[in-house]
Amino acid sequence: MAQLTDLPTEIILHIVSYLQSHDDIAALAAQSSHLYESCDMRARARFREIHITNNAKHLKSAFAALIDILEQPYLGRYVRHIEYWELFHCREPLLAQVLTALLISVAPEVESMALSQPFLSKFSVPWHTDSIDRKCTKFPLKWLLHQINNNDAFPGARGPKLLRKLRDVYLVNETEDDTSWKQDRVFFMTDLFGFLELFHHLPSIESFGTDELKTSVVGKHGLPFASSNISRIRIEHSLADSMNLARMICLCKQLREFQCPIGARSIGGNLTCRLNSFRIIFQALLVHRRTLEVLDLGVTYIPFESTPVERVPLNLSENREKREQMQLIRTANEMALADRSVQLPDWIWDQAGSLAEFSALKHLNLELQYLLYMARGVGTARDDGYQLVDRLPSQ
Template sequence: MDFLSLPLEIQAMVIPRVSLIGDLAALSQSCRSIHRLCDMKTRERYYQIRVHPKDHSINKTFDLMMEILKNPKLGNYVREIVQTRQPSMDHSYVQTAEQRTLSACDRNLLHAAVRKAGFAGPQETAVLNMLMQNTTRPPGENNESLMFSNSAYGYNEGQIHGTFIAQALAAILISVSPNLESLVMTQPFSVFSGFCRGGERLLDEDDHFPLHRFLRQANAKPTSAPYLQNLRKVYMIVDDKDSDDRYYMAIDFLECATLFDNLPSIESISTDALCDDENCEARVVLEPRSSNISRIRIAHSSLPSKFLVSLIQSCKVLREFQYTIGGRCVLGGWYSPFDAKTFIKSIYPHKDTLEILDIDAERNMHYFHPDYFEQDQVDQRIDERSLETDDDDDDERQMLRSSSSTSKSLKEFRTLKRLSVGIGFLVYFAMGIRENNGPRKPFLLPEVLPESLEYLCIRGYEKGKCKKWDVHIDALVVSFVSGLSGLKEITGIEEIIPNSEDVDDPDDNEDLLWSPIYNVDE
């Protein structure tokens, strides 16, 4: 049945369920009646709301929030909220004189929204006070005092004040946006909270940042809150305005994941430019099979295998995993080795659900050198690397000792549709993990690919560089051309796709630096 032939009341019910603004725009052009129902001008105004602690942004966002409080139907149009200020230090909020003048009716609406968002007692009073500020400058302070206040720590009172205001605005906006699907945000708690507090979860009375508190409470009781029920994806902004964004930077990404992992509709969490926080003495431990997150994307980053294993094992179901290095410089010059054997063990329990796998870290897998494949030394080199690991990697192996002794080869991943990896990782994955020193059975690559595989991207392959690789790729091409393979597309054979790598010198290689999607200074 044609959509236009449906009764108007049915059309009016369907249109709000179309989440992509582009699809709605195209639909609105089909006829005048649909155009009126779509109300694109209003939808575009509320579709994405940005919250940034600059005076003009704060006031614009506050006005949008009040419009929604006065007309709750407008909150149904909000699909994405972007919050772009990360707390630089752990502070308590200092309440100051209110700077806004609201009518009694508007103030009652605002007060009711704060209570509905779950704030009570002293927190309710503090959040209301934050919302009643119309500038990041605390009353009684002048520009000169703000400029030099706490300058040794790289922040000032205006930045601190603005961070609290932005978080309060974001929390209330989320609470009045029932159809919210996407959340883009910075870490909502102090950068150094893990170091200062030994990695322990903050108690409610110690949690001064309203957005952090709001998200923790909602995730703890996901079915009791009328908000965040439709949130599907979260993107964590890593860039800190006070740091050199040419280098990988640390946030407590694992703790951030625990702010969303119980939500009923959550699917994915992603980030860029992330590195591990060496100052975090006791990171959050993610419980195995506890998270509703099923898609993880970490790009342009530098992380140890233990970090990735923890994320993977926390998923009840894993459908997509992407991890790529490159685009930033490693502070201190140390790179994060990638343990292919441990990684394959960690994803093996998800062999019946994994659909997309993209690993671009072969530059950090030195045991996949072509000579080691030619001399059948790959297993030996990987085992030697394991013997050289430190105690932290012993903990990593401990997490995986309960796994079965099967080969854990690529062919066993029965639902895999898209695979993007380096040539060395591809061949090793196809061989399967060898748990003993016995000989391997000979094979050709097309014989051990999952039947479900539709797309294959091979990075770093150059014909003539390794004879054993050439034999596998030649057989793969024959299978693909003959139509015997289920593959629909292969890239990286005729044209070399280079493996990503860390930027050695950010001063000399500016063209290799990754540019942030979201600007924290906007």
């Protein structure tokens, strides 16, 4: 009986070229030593993940990988994950960026990336009302990612389309030496939407994740409504305010997963929680009530000795809730006045609904007051005399 291993190596390689998953290729290669050699598993293991930092060892390894790929271009198809992290005050500024950009240009099968923000955030100082933008510095990785994401003609008719298979993006927020921050969480200002603008249009993009999120008040304020294929958002330890979270939720065409534990313990052990209007987040989630499958809105890092904090005022009237909500929305829109395209449609804030209407929900983890608020509902769906069991999703 003829077996797969009896086929010529060229035919086996042609079959393997149709396997998109590295795990599938590894499973095939494990069947025999002949298939292991034919699948070139040693080279695949070397090139599968490439890590690039300003560390001399990482730079040397990444440069060697780039040279090998340029000499043997098929090796670029083995690269499935690229991780980039760089400090801008280091001795070799932007060298890691250049290497990362070059590797992206020769690795068409990349499926996931984890990277620090590849540009400097705008910053403000107390005695200036306007932010200061460091426009004098050019960031090659930011330029390349922006062109890939926002310019359909890039890199021209003859050039390969890049990052067509990228599914997962993770924003890395870390210090150079993270060991000193083990006890308390430290948050760094992030231009969240400036970062997402580098990926949100990619055809295969599915998920975005990050940790220790604190958005910059002088960065980009949002992205257009329903402009992204991102359907899964995973954030750990968020200090982003309600409007930024709502804009992130609403940039998705269809949202299937939203995990965002709120708050953190700042230096000294004090509870920090930045949600200024849970109603804003809830009505943003109502946009996806028919597609959302996973919802996690817990509260993290609450010291046992701390006094409970009322994060959601459940006793406010509908009219007062609405007035306070619209005041926050007007303030947020004024801050984003320079880019009206990021302002969310008004109909979002007129929605009525409750937790019971999330028909696709399969996993739910909510802080107690968030649960009670969503079960009670907003607008014409609000019922202050509800029974919790009657307001849970049918699934």
